[in-house]
Amino acid sequence: MAVGIVGYGSYVPRYRIKVEEIAKQWGDNAESIKNGLLLYEKTVPGMDEDTITISYMAAKYALQRAGIDPKEIGALYIGSESHPYAVKPSGTVVAEALGITPDVHIADFEFACKAGSEAMFVAYSHVKAGNMKYAMGIGADTSQGAPGDALEYSAAAGGSAFIFGTENIVAEVLYTYSFTTDTPDFWRREHEFYPQHAGRFTGEPAYFRHVLSCARALMDMSGLKAEDFAYAIFHMPNGKFPLRAGKILGFKKEQLEPGWIVPWQGNTYSGSSPTGLSATLDIAKPGDLILMVSFGSGAGSDGFIFKVTERIEEVRDKAPKFWDMLKNNKIYLDYGLYAKFRGKIILRPEL
Amino acid sequence: MRDVAVIGIGMTKFGELWNKSLRELFVEAALKAIKDAGVDHIDSMYVGCMTSGLFAQQEHLGALMADYLGQKHVPAYRVESACASGGLAFRLGFIEVASGMSDIVLVGGVEKMHTGADSTACLAAAADAEYESFLGITFPGLYAMIANAYKEKYNIPFDRFRKQLALVAVKNHENGSKNPNAQFPIKITVDTVVNSTLVADPLRLFDCSPVTDGAAAVILCPVELAKKYTDTIIKVAGSGAATSTIALAQRDDITYLDVVAKAAERAYKMAGVTPKDIDFAEVHDCFTIAEICVTEALGFFEPGKGAEAVEAGKTALDGEIPVNTSGGLKAKGHPVGATGVAQICELVEQLRGTAGDRQVKNAKRGLAQNMGGSGASSTVHILEVL
Amino acid sequence: MLTPRVYKEIPQRYRLEANKCKKCGRVNFPPRLVCPNCGSQEFEDYRLPTTGKILTYTVVRTPPVDFKLQKPIVLAIVELEDGTRIMCQVTDLPPYVENYDEIIKIGAPVELVFRKIFSEGEAGIHVYGYKCRLI
Numbered sequence: 001m002a003v004g005i006v007g008y009g010s011y012v013p014r015y016r017i018k019v020e021e022i023a024k025q026w027g028d029n030a031e032s033i034k035n036g037l038l039l040y041e042k043t044v045p046g047m048d049e050d051t052i053t054i055s056y057m058a059a060k061y062a063l064q065r066a067g068i069d070p071k072e073i074g075a076l077y078i079g080s081e082s083h084p085y086a087v088k089p090s091g092t093v094v095a096e097a098l099g100i101t102p103d104v105h106i107a108d109f110e111f112a113c114k115a116g117s118e119a120m121f122v123a124y125s126h127v128k129a130g131n132m133k134y135a136m137g138i139g140a141d142t143s144q145g146a147p148g149d150a151l152e153y154s155a156a157a158g159g160s161a162f163i164f165g166t167e168n169i170v171a172e173v174l175y176t177y178s179f180t181t182d183t184p185d186f187w188r189r190e191h192e193f194y195p196q197h198a199g200r201f202t203g204e205p206a207y208f209r210h211v212l213s214c215a216r217a218l219m220d221m222s223g224l225k226a227e228d229f230a231y232a233i234f235h236m237p238n239g240k241f242p243l244r245a246g247k248i249l250g251f252k253k254e255q256l257e258p259g260w261i262v263p264w265q266g267n268t269y270s271g272s273s274p275t276g277l278s279a280t281l282d283i284a285k286p287g288d289l290i291l292m293v294s295f296g297s298g299a300g301s302d303g304f305i306f307k308v309t310e311r312i313e314e315v316r317d318k319a320p321k322f323w324d325m326l327k328n329n330k331i332y333l334d335y336g337l338y339a340k341f342r343g344k345i346i347l348r349p350e351l
Numbered sequence: 352m353r354d355v356a357v358i359g360i361g362m363t364k365f366g367e368l369w370n371k372s373l374r375e376l377f378v379e380a381a382l383k384a385i386k387d388a389g390v391d392h393i394d395s396m397y398v399g400c401m402t403s404g405l406f407a408q409q410e411h412l413g414a415l416m417a418d419y420l421g422q423k424h425v426p427a428y429r430v431e432s433a434c435a436s437g438g439l440a441f442r443l444g445f446i447e448v449a450s451g452m453s454d455i456v457l458v459g460g461v462e463k464m465h466t467g468a469d470s471t472a473c474l475a476a477a478a479d480a481e482y483e484s485f486l487g488i489t490f491p492g493l494y495a496m497i498a499n500a501y502k503e504k505y506n507i508p509f510d511r512f513r514k515q516l517a518l519v520a521v522k523n524h525e526n527g528s529k530n531p532n533a534q535f536p537i538k539i540t541v542d543t544v545v546n547s548t549l550v551a552d553p554l555r556l557f558d559c560s561p562v563t564d565g566a567a568a569v570i571l572c573p574v575e576l577a578k579k580y581t582d583t584i585i586k587v588a589g590s591g592a593a594t595s596t597i598a599l600a601q602r603d604d605i606t607y608l609d610v611v612a613k614a615a616e617r618a619y620k621m622a623g624v625t626p627k628d629i630d631f632a633e634v635h636d637c638f639t640i641a642e643i644c645v646t647e648a649l650g651f652f653e654p655g656k657g658a659e660a661v662e663a664g665k666t667a668l669d670g671e672i673p674v675n676t677s678g679g680l681k682a683k684g685h686p687v688g689a690t691g692v693a694q695i696c697e698l699v700e701q702l703r704g705t706a707g708d709r710q711v712k713n714a715k716r717g718l719a720q721n722m723g724g725s726g727a728s729s730t731v732h733i734l735e736v737l
Numbered sequence: 738m739l740t741p742r743v744y745k746e747i748p749q750r751y752r753l754e755a756n757k758c759k760k761c762g763r764v765n766f767p768p769r770l771v772c773p774n775c776g777s778q779e780f781e782d783y784r785l786p787t788t789g790k791i792l793t794y795t796v797v798r799t800p801p802v803d804f805k806l807q808k809p810i811v812l813a814i815v816e817l818e819d820g821t822r823i824m825c826q827v828t829d830l831p832p833y834v835e836n837y838d839e840i841i842k843i844g845a846p847v848e849l850v851f852r853k854i855f856s857e858g859e860a861g862i863h864v865y866g867y868k869c870r871l872i
Contacts (some may be wrong), residue, residue, distance in 0.1 A: 472802070486866075487854075499843065500805055549796070551795045584793075601822065
């Protein structure tokens with residue numbers, strides 16, 4: 001029995017900050033960041049936005065595309081490393097707002113940047129196992145990056161939601177695979193505001209080892225080669241890493257471009273590769289094969305191979321498309337406002 | 352129903368009275384009213400107060416004030432209808448005397464607003480807590496929405512409208528400058544208003560009534576009995592009260608204060624008069640736009656003509672219908688629960704002919720309009736010299 | 738502690754649940770027990786539409802303490818496409834605006850979005866609900 005995505009949606013906040021604005025704050029050279037990391041600007045959540053509101057909007061758009069009764073959704077999972085509460089689920093708010101409660105299984109996931117694909121993976125598995133008719137997986141973040149840290153150029157806000165089911169599929173899941181080890185390349189301890197990372201250690205032994213191993217396993221499993229895929233999406237901590245991973249695996253830049261969103265959105269952590277997939281579905285044609293590989297520090301990669309169906313043509317215009325949201329209605333912030341929006345200013349306790 | 356007269360008035364100075372407590376303010380005004388009336392006892396009393404609980408953690412005002420007024424054992428009622436608490440207390444006192452239940456009734460209003468509490472938040476409790484104040488809206492904000500809707504509906508260019516609003520404040524400060532009890536007895540100009548700080552667009556600081564401590568009180572008795580105490584009998588000719596939607600969004604017409612029109616209709620009917628028969632009025636100018644909308648709802652001007660009327664000087668002290676001779680809430684001050692009673696005090700001063708520099712010539716019949724929330728409750732009273 | 742109060746209003750704040758009078762068809766938001774139009778006490782469930790237009794608005798320069806960080810806040814009365822009116826905050830505006838009349842026009846189309854309304858201090862709950870934004 002075929003199982004796949006029956007509805008998908010992304011949400012992009014309207015606020016932005018440019019790399020130049022951050023660079024001048026810390027005495028960095030903006031050009032070298034733009035050229036070296038291929039990052040130009042990033043999304044910033046509004047002061048009234050968080051992982052919950054972003055997840056809700058993405059899920060709402062996914063429901064619009066799926067055209068199903070929310071009550072039929074049996075599970076809702078949100079993957080994020082910026083859940084608004086340390087204790088109290090994000091998913092309950094989103095499920096309640098969507099009208100899914102109370103007959104639903106809810107969980108919040110955390111696995112650095114792969115929590116979103118993890119939510120998708122578990123939602124997909126439920127449907128495949130026949131536990132429920134539909135299940136929703138969401139990846140969303142209002143990513144944290146310490147002021148002055150290289151991460152500040154990429155840590156962005158946004159998210160995507162995917163509803164899995166067996167009927168009216170827009171992209172069938174053909175293969176899945178996960179590659180996981182214990183690799184401490186990036187972490188955030190309890191009560192800490194900002195994550196820490198191990199510099200260049202996050203590259204070869206972490207990102208590249210996991211992403212490449214996962215992708216290669218899926219290609220072996222399926223017998224598909226790079227040229228067989230219409231598109232591929234790799235987790236996007238910066239602009240450079242996914243392009244390099246794609247190149248090593250034999251993908252051309254054109255195959256990566258529709259889902260290569262990081263230069264203008266930044267890294268939405270758990271929302272990163274799922275949003276790349278959403279952006280790709282916005283333009284994919286029936287029959288297209290899509291490879292998606294996430295990466296979460298700590299470390300692991302979840303991989304999916306999707307096959308797009310005829311139904312994509314019917315649903316894609318039923319909700320806002322990713323690149324339209326990214327390009328339109330932008331409001332640029334200066335660093336002072338950005339710092340205020342992101343809660344980086346020490347305030348009196350009553351505020 | 353018996354005819355009822357106001358035989359005594361008293362009020363404190365309005366202002367920022369750090370050294371006077373809630374009970375001291377009330378008792379001071381009440382003692383003045385009792386002395387002014389010349390009565391040796393009261394049969395019952397009403398205390399109009401909006402939110403002493405939020406401002407001063409004090410409820411149970413009936414007992415508190417009776418006790419401190421030296422009226423232990425007298426029945427006492429606390430009346431709350433947001434900023435119309437005073438007006439509604441007056442109506443209830445009137446009803447009690449008219450019904451024959453009591454002969455001599457004291458009606459007081461009080462608010463102690465300088466207590467360290469966040470006055471914006473305390474006052475916001477008069478709005479719909481779940482569907483208005485919950486969202487961060489404030490009272491200046493609610494009236495600002497009325498102002499913007501008014502400007503749009505009557506298609507008034509912004510600069511002209513801005514000046515019309517300012518002229519309400521200028522007029523009321525002109526009147527208030529002649530009132531020794533006023534909080535801000537100072538003259539201002541249109542520039543003072545339009546250059547003041549924005550509070551809620553388009554309303555600026557000088558479009559808003561101030562935060563005020565103060566109290567006012569009156570003594571009511573049957574007209575027949577009043578003759579024993581005074582030669583100038585001032586009769587409560589009409590009393591009207593009404594309610595409307597608590598939330599502004601639910602109002603049929605955001606620019607029209609239907610609650611005022613309803614209360615006025617009832618008061619006019621009881622008094623057997625029309626708006627043309629009113630010589631002067633004290634109205635609820637909590638914000639400049641409010642005075643404009645109220646004068647329309649009272650029938651002094653057609654809807655949409657209230658702003659022009661101010662511009663033409665029709666509501667000035669020497670205009671065709673002087674409005675807010677006391678300085679209004681704007682200049683006299685707005686201790687919310689006291690306001691409705693203080694308006695009655697001004698009516699009595701004018702009708703007695705003791706209003707000094709702000710005296711309206713030939714004042715025989717005056718109207719007082721008090722309002723709660725963004726137009727959710729209102730009272731209208733018509734007083735006349737017999 | 739706001740928790741119990743906020744909990745009670747979740748259906749309205751999260752899902753815009755209203756009710757519709759079975760007799761006269763009037764939509765009530767929040768839902769009512771008595772129809773203010775015809776006095777009927779029979780209603781059917783009704784969900785508000787999520788698009789509409791601005792009827793009037795204001796910019797609150799001195800908001801209550803829970804909203805101080807967001808100041809100034811813009812609030813509007815919105816008439817939804819079915820004619821129901823609600824008050825809500827207008828969000829996603831530029832953080833500094835010289836003249837709001839230039840970006841917000843009475844009659845401007847808006848969509849409702851799901852946002853955090855405020856947080857109960859540093860350690861209390863986050864309160865979510867509807868706001869609107871210009872389309």
